[in-house]
Amino acid sequence: MSGLKLSPAADAAAGPALLWAACDASLPPAWDEARRLAALDTYAILDTPAERAFDDVVKLVASLCDAPVAVVSLVGGDRQFFKAEVGLGVRGTPVDMSICAHAILQSGLFVVPDTRLDPRFVNNPLVTGEPFLRFYAGAPLETPDGVPLGTLCVLDYQPRPAGLTPAQEFALTVLARQVMTQLELRRALLQREASERRFRQLADAMPQMVWSARPDGFHDYYNARWYAHTGMAPGSTDGEGWDEMFHPEDRAEAWGRWRHSLATGEPYEVEYRLRRADGAYRWTLGRAMPSRDDAGRIERWFGTCTDIEDIKRTEAALRLSEERLRLALSAAEMVGTFVWDVAADRITADAGYARLFSVDPARMAGGVPLGELLPAIHPEDLPAVTAAIAGSVESGGSYEAEYRLTQADGSLRWVVARGRCEHDAEGRPQRFPGVVVDITERKLAEEGQELLARELSHRIKNIFTVVGGMVSLSAMGASGEVRGFAGVLRKRLNALAAAHEYVRPHGPDNRPAEVETTLRGLLAALLAPYGAAEAGRLQLEGDDVPIGVKAATSLALILHELATNAAKYGALSSSEGRVAINGTRTGERFALVWQERGGPGIEGPPERRGFGTILAERGAITQLGGSIHHDWAPEGLTLRLDVPLGRLAH
Structure with a gap:
């Protein structure tokens, strides 16, 4: 393998993947540098302390190969880390000084008989300076899917033109596989400890008590909530210690179900009373499921304990309620x-x-x-x-x-x-x-009450008639002033009688179709004698509200006084005059506005208030709990009555 023209500095910048491209190999590796580094990270081996298992390997291979230097080298992105070494005295070097970075690009054993004669390493600082390395032989450390992580290598200060003997090459290759076996075991242990840590974090975060047991049923783990609920010291309920936490009456049932599940592998489920930290027993639902391997063998049991005391109490209360209902219905x-x-x-x-x-x-x-x-x-x-x-x-x-x-x-x-x-x-x-x-008895009682109310209403109506007659008789032969007073009093009594007739109880057979138990109905009854509605001089607009017996009396006096004054002095005293009445419901209050227009001009408020006006205002304040306001504008009176809705329904 020749033709590499990169300097050591260029080697560092290129990394193993580009080093491969500079070689004369015919095929590229079946991995890229990102994948290789990601695979190396899964072993979490870089910068870890020395371990005897790896130290023994380098000592053995150095002895077998009669080499002064032996290294377990793991090639990172910018450096190589020596997990174990003999003869170097350092834990790593930059990757631009690494011979192993070249070795991982090859398949199989990589041997350099004389580094001074190999253009790839002739300028390497470890060759040209201390420790003056002249010979290198390395076996790759490869993952199960063929990704190289580094090498197990031996080095010498003297060149070895003949390389290693076949026995030494075999030993180097076998021991490299042993290093990978140690790395795989180490990774498996690390992965298990990460898995167990996540399980414990998840179990401690759950609102239930969580436990696990070995295949033989030995309980060896409980989460934090178990110890918080029971008040027991950690580890005190391992094995069969959980048995003491159950109510004595429930232990036999719980043990029987647990033994059955252990024997059959069936899921475990049982209800029992579990002792809490304060000594109280609370109903608990226990469940467990087996975790099996690929062959179907049980590896562990994972279980939960759920407090169902509140559910039990609710069920008991529901059963009692249902029983009471059945008894009530039967009675x-x-x-x-x-x-x-x-x-x-x-x-x-x-x-x-x-x-x-x-x-x-x-x-x-x-x-x-x-x-x-x-x-x-x-x-x-x-x-x-x-x-x-x-x-x-x-x-x-x-x-x-x-x-x-x-x-x-x-x-x-x-x-x-x-x-x-x-x-x-x-x-x-x-x-x-x-x-x-x-509801037959209730209907009969209602009919009796209605009959009594109608009789009382009839008697009250007669009282209004008798009192009115007495007023008329008393005024006969009296002076004009007395007769005038009697006439006003009789009209007010008639207004009260009309209000009473409006709100009095009516049976289904004698309720007038035109009577409505609302403000508009009361207005229609009170203002009918003035004929304003028929003449189009009276307008009823806005919201309507229900009217009760007590409110009707006060409203009758107020409205009668307004209508009488309007007929004598206000809008209804003129053929062009008109009255607009508007109701507005806002939240829990009701406003009634009486507005007169088209009547004689007004110079201001009257010099004195009459008895009827005083009586109306007191009714608005004391009986209705509201307020009344007069606006004596030149174009006509505007009155605003503001009362709580609840008082109108009384």
Whole structure:
């Protein structure tokens, strides 16, 4: 091999890959420099301390080859590292001084009989200066896939024209393979320690207790969470020490399951009570799986312990709740639960449901079609019930309906039914669970309460009439001033009566269709006598809100006073005048604005406030918890009433 024209400095810049290109070899290596260096890194061998296994090899090969120098050389990117050496006294040199960098470019044994006669090394500092090396023989250190890492080589201060003897060459080659065997073993150990370290880091990060055991079942590892949970010292539960951590009543079961898994290789799973660091026993789920080699033999067992105390308590509470529900349903004969299989059209239900629909409980438990149950529903209620069912089936929304059921003896019972139709991933109706509750007694009580309320309302209405009549009778023959006062009082009583009529209880048979239980309904009732709405002089705009009994009384006084003053002095006193009433709901408050326009001009606020105005303002503040503000603009009055929404509903 001749023809290399690179200087030592150029050798360093080129590296082994370019050194190959400068040789006269016919074929390039089956690797590149990046791959070679990456392979070398996997052994993590550079700059490691001396090790006896490698030192013994160089001593032996130096003796066998009768050489003063022997080296295990590993060629890096810019230097060569001597893992073991005899006769040099250094741990490495720059790559531009390396004969081994050339040796790894060859296949097989590389021998240089006389470095002074080889143009590749004639100017090498190790040849021209100390230690004046004249002979080199190196066997490559190659990975299993043929990538060279360095050489096992011998060197001499004298040239050897005849090279090595066949026995020496054989010994050098065999010992080079032994060096690679040591490197492979070392790498395997390192990889295992990296793998074990990652496993321990992962296991310690898990929220569970993790353990592992040898194939014979000997526990030799627990993660940090195990020791934190149990309070045991590290190593104290190795072997069979874990047995003492179990509740005495659970040990036999746990041991039996573990022995069965060891004998059969089947996964291990058992529930037991594990002692915590504070001495309390908590329910735990233990699981383990075997790890097998390529031949199917178990190498290790890996297991976990999961605290399931909270799950156990939840299950116990759920069982108790279910038992209570069953007892409650069995005691309450007029409550029933059902499940409708929509696709199969089969309703299965408990005994309470069966009794309400007059069906044999045993047959109901087996399932009946929906159509068989519908005739029990009162004909007047059936359309609404079927529409509610169809709506839930179509949309998957909730279902609720009140209806009457005809009993076997011909009597009627009121029930309320609630449920929801469940759909599959494609939107098809599948399951429709629900409950039916007998509300007959509640309905009867409500009817009694409504009857009483209507009677009380009737009596209150009569009181307004009697008081109004008494006022009229008292004013007869009195002075004009008294008659005027009586007239005002009678009108205010009429306003209160109108408000009461608006909010009083009405039955389904006597509620006027035009009456709405809202602010607009109250306004319509109070302002009807003035005819402003029919004449287009009254506008009701904006938001509407529900009105309660207490709020209606205060509002009636306020609105009556406004309407009366508008008719006497304001917008409604003129044919061109008009009143706009606007309601605005903002969050939890409501603002009512009364605005008059087109009436007589206003010079400013009135010099004195009348009794009605004072009464209205006090009602707004004390009864409604709000505020009232007057704006006496020349073009007309604007009044703003601001109250909490919650007070309006009282």
